[in-house]
Amino acid sequence: MQIRCISSGVARGWQQLNTIRHVYYRGSLSFCNYSCRYCPFSKNRGGGRQLARDEKELSRFVEEIGRERFCGTVQIVPYGEALIHKYYWKGLAELSALSGIQAAGVQSNFSFPVEEMLRLYERAGGYMDKLRLWGTFHPEMTTVEEFLGQCRKLVDAGIRFCVGAVGVPEHLERLRKLRAGLDGTIYMWINKMDGMGRKYTDRELQAFFELDANFGLELRHFPTNASACAQSALILGNGDVFPCVLCREKMGNLYEDSLAGLQQKTCARSVCDCFLSYGGRSDLAELDCFGPHAQFRIVPMG
Numbered sequence: 650m651q652i653r654c655i656s657s658g659v660a661r662g663w664q665q666l667n668t669i670r671h672v673y674y675r676g677s678l679s680f681c682n683y684s685c686r687y688c689p690f691s692k693n694r695g696g697g698r699q700l701a702r703d704e705k706e707l708s709r710f711v712e713e714i715g716r717e718r719f720c721g722t723v724q725i726v727p728y729g730e731a732l733i734h735k736y737y738w739k740g741l742a743e744l745s746a747l748s749g750i751q752a753a754g755v756q757s758n759f760s761f762p763v764e765e766m767l768r769l770y771e772r773a774g775g776y777m778d779k780l781r782l783w784g785t786f787h788p789e790m791t792t793v794e795e796f797l798g799q800c801r802k803l804v805d806a807g808i809r810f811c812v813g814a815v816g817v818p819e820h821l822e823r824l825r826k827l828r829a830g831l832d833g834t835i836y837m838w839i840n841k842m843d844g845m846g847r848k849y850t851d852r853e854l855q856a857f858f859e860l861d862a863n864f865g866l867e868l869r870h871f872p873t874n875a876s877a878c879a880q881s882a883l884i885l886g887n888g889d890v891f892p893c894v895l896c897r898e899k900m901g902n903l904y905e906d907s908l909a910g911l912q913q914k915t916c917a918r919s920v921c922d923c924f925l926s927y928g929g930r931s932d933l934a935e936l937d938c939f940g941p942h943a944q945f946r947i948v949p950m951g
Contacts (some may be wrong), residue, residue, distance in 0.1 A: 669882050669908050670721035671929055671944050673894055674710060676886035677703040681729040683758055683790045704736040706886030710903070711743045713888075717908055720749035722942050724781070725756070726883075726894060726925060732761040735769055742775030754781030754945050759812075760791070763802040781945040782810035786827055788820045797830040804832060811946045813838035816864070818853045828860050836939075836948045840924070841867040866935055870920035871927050878921075879914050881929035881944065892916055894925045 677699060714723065723744050731737040732755060744753040759782075770780070782803065786796050796812075803810055812831065814824055816839040828837050839861040849857070857864045875892065883891045888903040892914045901911040921927035928936065928944045940949040 668879050669719075669911070671881040671942070672714070672719070672721065672723045673881065673883040673925065673944075674707075674723060674725050675727060675883065675894075676706045676710075676725075678731060678734075679728045681758070682733055682760060683730065683787055700734065703886065704734075707736060707740045710884065710886070710888075711740050713903055714744065714750075715747050718749055719747075719908065720751075721880075722752045722754075722781075722944070723750060724754050724783075724944055727756065730758055730760065731755055732757040732759075732766065735766070738766050738770045738775070739773045741780065742770045742773035745776040745779040746774045750779060752779050752781045752942055752945065754783060756783045756785065758787055758790070759784040759796060759799040759803075763799055763806070767806050767808070777807055780808055781942075781947060782808060783946060784810055784812040786812060786814040786824075788814070788817075788823050793823050793826045793830065796827065800831060800835070804835075809947055809950075811836045811838060811948075813840065813861070813946075815840050816842050816849075816853075816857050816867075818842075818849070821853070821856050824860055825856075834948070834950070836946060837861060838924075838946055839864050839867065863935060863938070866927070866933075867924070870922045871930070871933070873916040873918050873921055874930065874932060875914045875916045877930045877932040878927075880931070882911070882914070893921075893929075895921070895923070896926075 679699070725731055725737070725741070737755065741753050741755065744750050771777070784796075784800070786793075800810075800812060812827070812835060814820065814827070824839070831837060837860060839857045854864075878893065881893065882900065883894050884903055885891075888905070890900045890903055890908075890911055892898055892900065896916050896918050898915050898917050900914060921930065924946065925944075927933065928946065930936070936943040938948060939946060
């Protein structure tokens with residue numbers, strides 16, 4: 650798929666209280682309804698107590714984001730599957746209703762009941778045009794036809810989303826079938842497969858580049874540059890704030906320091922080597938094709 654790049658920038662007219670414009674949020678949720686062999690969270694079994702804690706954390710986070718009059722975007726990156734739980738849809742709806750929020754999204758395996766959850770989102774006051782979804786296809790757990798069926802329902806509802814999968818060579822035919830079944834305007838990404846024990850062959854690389862023209866980003870390790878990603882941060886359910894999903898240099902706490910009172914971002918890592926770490930960097934021209942909110946991995950319309 651050919652992607653037309655547009656110049657990046659931040660929407661005008663917002664009162665920015667701090668340099669953070671994109672927040673990754675991760676609560677206590679740490680289990681999934683899938684059981685993929687490679688995923689550590691598929692081995693966890695959560696219960697009502699963990700869900701109650703996670704729901705309370707999300708509610709507090711949304712309330713604080715509103716109280717601080719945060720201007721920017723929020724992306725939920727759970728250690729598990731969030732969108733099978735109704736309280737996440739309520740939280741997304743409440744975020745989207747805030748005047749300063751330009752977009753609110755979440756990573757998902759797209760296993761949720763689409764019509765039911767979108768109705769819930771609307772009833773909770775959610776703005777459909779602000780919703781952003783990132784869907785990961787899991788060949789071990791669902792078929793191409795089932796996944797495409799979920800995607801079509803989202804398209805019919807006018808939801809903006811991207812889809813993708815881990816670049817497992819053995820899954821290439823199913824990934825090609827998925828790409829062929831998607832609307833041409835939907836971006837399909839491929840993440841490199843870690844732990845394969847060998848390099849990709851030239852033929853495999855060619856195949857993955859045909860599916861995702863930006864696959865080369867996944868093959869590179871970008872030297873860290875804290876100033877290039879100064880406008881994004883990870884906030885955990887307890888309020889602790891970190892530079893990104895990989896770096897554990899604590900910057901402060903949302904509920905104790907506020908976003909405006911955070912320490913200057915530093916990074917103890919040597920490289921950014923996954924999209925959630927390099928997706929918000931301002932020094933990578935390749936990300937311009939995703940517009941001003943590259944972290945969602947969604948190509949702008951038009």
